[in-house]
Amino acid sequence: MPRLLSIDDDRSVHHLVTKALEDTGVEVVPALTARGGVDAIEAERPDAVLLDVMLPDMSGLDAFRLIRQIDSRLPVIIVTAAGSSETAIEAMKLGAFDYLTKPIDVDNLERLVGHAIESRRLASVPVGMADLTEPQDRGDAFVGRCEAMQEVFKSVGRVAPQSVPVLIRGESGTGKELVARAIYQHGARSEAPFLAVNCAALSETLLESELFGHEKGAFTGAESRRIGKFEQCDGGTIFLDEVGDMSPAVQSKVLRLLQQQTFERVGGNTTIKSDVRIVSATNRDLESMCEEGEFRNDLFYRLNGYTITLPPLRDRGDDRVMLLQHFLAQLNKELGREVQGVAPDAMRRLLDYDWPGNVREMQSVVKQAMLHCSGPVLMASALPQEVTAGPMRPRKSAPAAEPHGEGDPGSSNGHVAEGEQAPANGSPAANGLGEFISSQIAAGSGDLYAATLAAMEKQLLSRVLSHTGGNQSEASRILGITRGSLRNKIRSNGIVIGPDIKIKS
Numbered sequence: 001m002p003r004l005l006s007i008d009d010d011r012s013v014h015h016l017v018t019k020a021l022e023d024t025g026v027e028v029v030p031a032l033t034a035r036g037g038v039d040a041i042e043a044e045r046p047d048a049v050l051l052d053v054m055l056p057d058m059s060g061l062d063a064f065r066l067i068r069q070i071d072s073r074l075p076v077i078i079v080t081a082a083g084s085s086e087t088a089i090e091a092m093k094l095g096a097f098d099y100l101t102k103p104i105d106v107d108n109l110e111r112l113v114g115h116a117i118e119s120r121r122l123a124s125v126p127v128g129m130a131d132l133t134e135p136q137d138r139g140d141a142f143v144g145r146c147e148a149m150q151e152v153f154k155s156v157g158r159v160a161p162q163s164v165p166v167l168i169r170g171e172s173g174t175g176k177e178l179v180a181r182a183i184y185q186h187g188a189r190s191e192a193p194f195l196a197v198n199c200a201a202l203s204e205t206l207l208e209s210e211l212f213g214h215e216k217g218a219f220t221g222a223e224s225r226r227i228g229k230f231e232q233c234d235g236g237t238i239f240l241d242e243v244g245d246m247s248p249a250v251q252s253k254v255l256r257l258l259q260q261q262t263f264e265r266v267g268g269n270t271t272i273k274s275d276v277r278i279v280s281a282t283n284r285d286l287e288s289m290c291e292e293g294e295f296r297n298d299l300f301y302r303l304n305g306y307t308i309t310l311p312p313l314r315d316r317g318d319d320r321v322m323l324l325q326h327f328l329a330q331l332n333k334e335l336g337r338e339v340q341g342v343a344p345d346a347m348r349r350l351l352d353y354d355w356p357g358n359v360r361e362m363q364s365v366v367k368q369a370m371l372h373c374s375g376p377v378l379m380a381s382a383l384p385q386e387v388t389a390g391p392m393r394p395r396k397s398a399p400a401a402e403p404h405g406e407g408d409p410g411s412s413n414g415h416v417a418e419g420e421q422a423p424a425n426g427s428p429a430a431n432g433l434g435e436f437i438s439s440q441i442a443a444g445s446g447d448l449y450a451a452t453l454a455a456m457e458k459q460l461l462s463r464v465l466s467h468t469g470g471n472q473s474e475a476s477r478i479l480g481i482t483r484g485s486l487r488n489k490i491r492s493n494g495i496v497i498g499p500d501i502k503i504k505s
């Protein structure tokens, strides 16, 4: 269970933080003094720290410096009284993770603590590049024995110690984030911070401010100065995910940072220097984007100091069997199950399937199937419809899980004709939510909350995208989420838009 150390001399704050996080699975460890907090870091090994700047025995900045000496990668969220953000800003410049003002807004607290713990995981959970079939006791196994994956591992080893920018390419769900973490962990900057930013998840203004920070009043809502990730991460590594989704303005600023290591905060004119290694990833065709004028050529060459390309899962031969075994073992542990293997018929279907959502989709398919099967062998009847839907579907070279542009009818990839096999697993789309829940309970689900939310999300996205004829702008408007976030959800749910804009989920 992730642990948050809360350092504050006010007991009511510990109470509030504990209450606010009680449903998130985060354990809160309280400390009433800076000294007590520093001792608790050694003893409790927390994943993140909430640090009040007004402590009885030490100034907030001194406490922060001490924490940095013990563990320079521990994410520290600074808590200040409203209107006294100067210390927080100083701490941010020194590398604090973020800051909150009192009275603490619990939604903000939950969001920031979640980000901090995820950031800790990205930077600290070791990525073991191996051909293991057993889940690792510690860290995330990066499974791969085929030639293309061995090349990937060699490339990581070769490029990690150098400080050059690396561009990681590959379809959605192929393991680009794992590669980024492995590069960081094996690199010369592994003691400095690693921060990840998903460029598709934020609007243009928010992304610019997230990366470069802003001055007070720079735009509506900019109530105080904010330190951006590039300033915070001086000396460290930044992972720019979905880098093809940056606006032209952000592209120019990132280019200048790469060329001169300098930038200005949004709305500011002080030039700031920062030495950051950039590792970026994309599943988009940046060359075509450059030709179309959507992505700067000069930035493309700068980011692309070294390229690592992950093969799609369908091209990984026997690695697919190894990954299936890996996920079975991992999920047996997670779900407390003892599924021993896969029935031949199910294996044939799993190997015939073309995995548009790649490894992430396989992980999710194995999980769904395990929730639907009760015996020790995974049967074909437990597999989701997309896997059992029949012969291999036509492939395309572009990322298969990526729907076509707005209003574009899309390719035939993934389309399932009317009258094809009914869902084998009682998906909510086919049977209604009530039946889905009942069937999951009957199947002995130990993960019903997550499974139901995931299933509902799939159905929601499918319905709305069907309604808009595949138009993502319109769909994101109806859903009230950003286009980048919708695109991510489409990918992570393995949704493919068929020729007549039917959505198969």
Ligand SMILES: Nc1ncnc2c1ncn2[C@@H]1O[C@H](COP(=O)(O)OP(=O)(O)OP(=O)(O)O)[C@@H](O)[C@H]1O
Residues within 6 Å of the ligand: 140, 141, 142, 143, 144, 170, 171, 172, 173, 174, 175, 176, 177, 178, 179, 241, 283, 359, 360, 363, 491, 492
């Ligand atoms: N070779 C592998 N061995 C074990 N697990 C893997 C492997 N590749 C990917 N995974 C797992 O699959 C999931 C997706 O991987 P990851 O997030 O790195 O993909 P991605 O290419 O960054 O996806 P996206 O483009 O959607 O951001 C993660 O849970 C990751 O741990």
